[in-house]
Amino acid sequence: MQEDRRLAVLRAIVEDYVSTREPVGSKALVERHRLGVSPATVRNDMAALEEEGLIAQPHTSAGRIPTDKGYRFFVDRLTEIKPMTAAERRAISTFLEGANDLDDVIQRSVRVLAQLTQQIAIVQYPSLARSSVRHIELVSLSQTRLLIVLILSTGRVEQRVIELPVELEPESLAVLRSRIQHAAVGEQITVAANALGALTEQTDHVDRTHVAVIATALVEAMSNERQTERVVVGGTANLARFGDGFDQSIKPMLEALEEHVVLLKLLGEATSSDSITVRIGSEGPYTELATTSVVATGYGPGEEAVGSLGIVGPTRMDYPGSMAAVRAVARYVSTILDQA
Amino acid sequence: MQEDRRLAVLRAIVEDYVSTREPVGSKALVERHRLGVSPATVRNDMAALEEEGLIAQPHTSAGRIPTDKGYRFFVDRLTEIKPMTAAERRAISTFLEGANDLDDVIQRSVRVLAQLTQQIAIVQYPSLARSSVRHIELVSLSQTRLLIVLILSTGRVEQRVIELPVELEPESLAVLRSRIQHAAVGEQITVAANALGALTEQTDHVDRTHVAVIATALVEAMSNERQTERVVVGGTANLARFGDGFDQSIKPMLEALEEHVVLLKLLGEATSSDSITVRIGSEGPYTELATTSVVATGYGPGEEAVGSLGIVGPTRMDYPGSMAAVRAVARYVSTILDQA
DNA sequence: GATTGGCAGTCTGGACAGACGAGTGCCAAA
DNA sequence: TTTGGCACTCGTCTGTCCAGACTGCCAATC
Numbered sequence: 165m166q167e168d169r170r171l172a173v174l175r176a177i178v179e180d181y182v183s184t185r186e187p188v189g190s191k192a193l194v195e196r197h198r199l200g201v202s203p204a205t206v207r208n209d210m211a212a213l214e215e216e217g218l219i220a221q222p223h224t225s226a227g228r229i230p231t232d233k234g235y236r237f238f239v240d241r242l243t244e245i246k247p248m249t250a251a252e253r254r255a256i257s258t259f260l261e262g263a264n265d266l267d268d269v270i271q272r273s274v275r276v277l278a279q280l281t282q283q284i285a286i287v288q289y290p291s292l293a294r295s296s297v298r299h300i301e302l303v304s305l306s307q308t309r310l311l312i313v314l315i316l317s318t319g320r321v322e323q324r325v326i327e328l329p330v331e332l333e334p335e336s337l338a339v340l341r342s343r344i345q346h347a348a349v350g351e352q353i354t355v356a357a358n359a360l361g362a363l364t365e366q367t368d369h370v371d372r373t374h375v376a377v378i379a380t381a382l383v384e385a386m387s388n389e390r391q392t393e394r395v396v397v398g399g400t401a402n403l404a405r406f407g408d409g410f411d412q413s414i415k416p417m418l419e420a421l422e423e424h425v426v427l428l429k430l431l432g433e434a435t436s437s438d439s440i441t442v443r444i445g446s447e448g449p450y451t452e453l454a455t456t457s458v459v460a461t462g463y464g465p466g467e468e469a470v471g472s473l474g475i476v477g478p479t480r481m482d483y484p485g486s487m488a489a490v491r492a493v494a495r496y497v498s499t500i501l502d503q504a
Numbered sequence: 505m506q507e508d509r510r511l512a513v514l515r516a517i518v519e520d521y522v523s524t525r526e527p528v529g530s531k532a533l534v535e536r537h538r539l540g541v542s543p544a545t546v547r548n549d550m551a552a553l554e555e556e557g558l559i560a561q562p563h564t565s566a567g568r569i570p571t572d573k574g575y576r577f578f579v580d581r582l583t584e585i586k587p588m589t590a591a592e593r594r595a596i597s598t599f600l601e602g603a604n605d606l607d608d609v610i611q612r613s614v615r616v617l618a619q620l621t622q623q624i625a626i627v628q629y630p631s632l633a634r635s636s637v638r639h640i641e642l643v644s645l646s647q648t649r650l651l652i653v654l655i656l657s658t659g660r661v662e663q664r665v666i667e668l669p670v671e672l673e674p675e676s677l678a679v680l681r682s683r684i685q686h687a688a689v690g691e692q693i694t695v696a697a698n699a700l701g702a703l704t705e706q707t708d709h710v711d712r713t714h715v716a717v718i719a720t721a722l723v724e725a726m727s728n729e730r731q732t733e734r735v736v737v738g739g740t741a742n743l744a745r746f747g748d749g750f751d752q753s754i755k756p757m758l759e760a761l762e763e764h765v766v767l768l769k770l771l772g773e774a775t776s777s778d779s780i781t782v783r784i785g786s787e788g789p790y791t792e793l794a795t796t797s798v799v800a801t802g803y804g805p806g807e808e809a810v811g812s813l814g815i816v817g818p819t820r821m822d823y824p825g826s827m828a829a830v831r832a833v834a835r836y837v838s839t840i841l842d843q844a
Numbered sequence: 845g846a847t848t849g850g851c852a853g854t855c856t857g858g859a860c861a862g863a864c865g866a867g868t869g870c871c872a873a874a
Numbered sequence: 875t876t877t878g879g880c881a882c883t884c885g886t887c888t889g890t891c892c893a894g895a896c897t898g899c900c901a902a903t904c
Contacts (some may be wrong), residue, residue: 166846178881187896189895189896189897190896190897191895191896192895201847201848202847202848202849203848203849203896204847204848204849204850205846205847205848206899207896207898208846208847208898210897211897211898221852221896221897222899223853223855223856224853224854224856224896225853225856225895225896225897226855226856226896226897227896227897250667265663265664272821273607298645298651299641299643299651299653301639301641301653303638303639303655305638311638311639311655313639313641313653313655313661315643315651315653315663319663319665321653321661321663322661323605323655323661324605355882390603398762399762400740400758400762401755401758401759401761403754403758404754404755404758405755414744415745416743417743418743418744419741421740421741422738422740422741424740431873437850490545527854527866527867529866529867529868530867530868531866532866532867541876541877542876542877542878543867543877543878544876544877544878544879545875545876545877547867547868547869548875548876550868551868551869561867563883563884563885564867564868564882564883564884564885565866565867565868565882565884565885566867566868566884566885567866567867567868567882655865711854753868
């Protein structure tokens with residue numbers, strides 16, 4: 165009974181603080197929300213909530229603000245992800261469907277996510293791990309230089325120029341090409357990598373060095389390290405909007421945004437494409453980002469994610485709205501990647 | 505005689521203001537620079553410089569700061585581009601030579617430029633205009649879906665998936681592939697585009713629709729619109745370093761950095777690869793960027809530029825150093841692109 | 845036992861005034 | 875033409891003060 169009201173008070177505090185950016189007092193609370201009780205009662209509840217560590221006051225005789233723990237409680241127990249409006253859904257889908265290129269899809273996702281949430285959006289490139297080899301092409305540039313092109317089912321293209329230790333005749337190249345294509349095309353990249361290794365073993369000594377060099381380059385191109393390293397960031401202009409004491413944390417924030425490794429770590433936890441990960445303030449490993457929260461989720465055709473996307477902003481953010489936007493964009497990206 | 509000293513005073517003011525970020529007074533000036541005259545004399549010179557509109561005081565009884573016109577004068581007449589140290593040259597070349605990919609080259613250029621200048625770096629992707637076709641590949645995905653891959657001499661890869669109106673037999677595909685390759689590979693893209701158009705004309709009516717569709721897609725991929733739209737930005741963390749009244753202009757700045765079209769416009773003036781363009785403060789068309797300057801130049805194998813790169817920062821910046829860094833990086837990028 | 849009204853106490857933010865200091869402009873002298 | 879001196883102007887910094895907002899606690903009430 166009183167417990168219910170206390171939680172209502174917590175919710176009200178979070179909502180008010182998020183929208184006004186100012187510590188919220190008992191009087192203002194009963195005015196803005198119809199709690200049906202007097203400020204004094206609310207004060208008692210506040211004292212209890214503070215006891216539990218869910219809210220705090222920046223200084224004596226100021227209003228209360230939610231703690232990280234308070235936000236956590238709010239996110240976990242007090243809110244539903246509010247569905248997007250029809251107009252928003254339409255906006256997302258039309259905007260994303262204009263893309264005809266993987267790069268384009270990623271770019272547009274970042275934009276729409278930043279636009280919707282008014283936060284900083286981050287989208288990771290899809291991992292190669294679950295994709296398969298669509299095509300391999302070997303192009304002779306000169307007698308000892310070879311251009312290797314690897315095309316994956318996600319639409320990603322990797323290319324390398326390699327130097328061959330020995331000259332390669334056009335006829336041999338044709339044979340090699342067909343053997344390599346036969347071994348790898350259509351396979352998942354892990355399988356393809358193994359097959360290429362085996363191919364080297366099976367080759368007689370004349371062409372063996374060639375096959376070895378080419379296979380090595382291909383396997384290297386398939387290794388998803390470089391790929392998953394790539395993230396795209398957007399909406400940094402929203403940083404200015406954050407204002408407040410956030411000015412001081414703007415520098416580490418900008419630095420973090422350039423350090424893509426950090427971003428990947430932040431996104432990294434979101435591996436499932438059906439749940440949304442929320443990291444609030446100091447829950448993460450980076451002390452510089454103690455005043456920021458991350459809302460992220462995985463995306464991908466199946467249940468398992470091939471990449472992550474999300475937003476990062478001040479702990480004082482509209483969690484329900486952000487979560488809804490992240491989820492919606494992830495779904496659209498998944499379907500688009502599926503049909504491509 | 506006095507004129508010479510006045511210019512020395514202007515130079516000293518610019519240098520001091522750039523390094524201290526504070527209006528510089530007559531007394532401080534004679535202390536830091538050995539001008540051989542008294543503060544009073546400097547005051548007279550300052551009055552004259554102010555008369556000419558080269559310096560200004562933010563308020564009465566404050567030191568002087570250079571105006572945009574003052575910076576312009578400084579850049580045009582009072583300074584030489586100071587050459588990079590051997591260590592810096594080595595740092596640039598080793599860092600850039602680690603790249604094995606066009607994307608990589610661009611990424612690294614941005615990083616090194618931002619690092620050297622401590623400003624925000626911008627690098628435009630090379631224009632397709634002067635590049636040639638290295639390879640074209642057609643891959644059948646299904647009987648009516650075709651993957652087209654276009655590889656250019658700059659190392660850029662473009663790919664498209666197209667839907668064919670009529671089924672295409674494997675044998676026909678092989679023929680088409682070789683005809684298209686024969687017509688376009690090795691040619692500059694303008695020539696290649698024409699050749700592909702001609703090819704459509706020469707084709708009998710059975711394969712004609714196929715050729716037309718494929719050629720259209722290829723020509724579209726060759727058109728450099730999308731390509732030159734792409735720029736990469738780095739060093740945004742340096743924004744925080746700018747400090748001062750720059751805080752207010754941080755928002756338009758961030759917005760501009762997201763609007764790549766604006767950046768291209770800023771870089772756009774730098775078309776020659778042997779001269780360095782400097783745009784100071786309100787000289788440009790964007791009133792929001794009245795407190796920023798741009799230092800840019802073109803890069804490219806020959807004299808004519810295939811792309812631009814540069815830095816943007818507060819008008820109060822180290823112009824000689826920035827210009828030197830921009831020039832050095834542009835040269836290295838040019839040579840690397842040349843040998844690739 | 846939960847709720848309420850009242851009251852005293854505490855703290856911040858903003859306004860205000862005054863001292864300080866850096867710097868200028870001008871003038872007369874060298 | 876340069877220099878030293880002097881009066882003057884302002885912005886910045888510091889300290890003080892007041893209004894306002896909020897809390898915590900207590901006694902009264904439902």
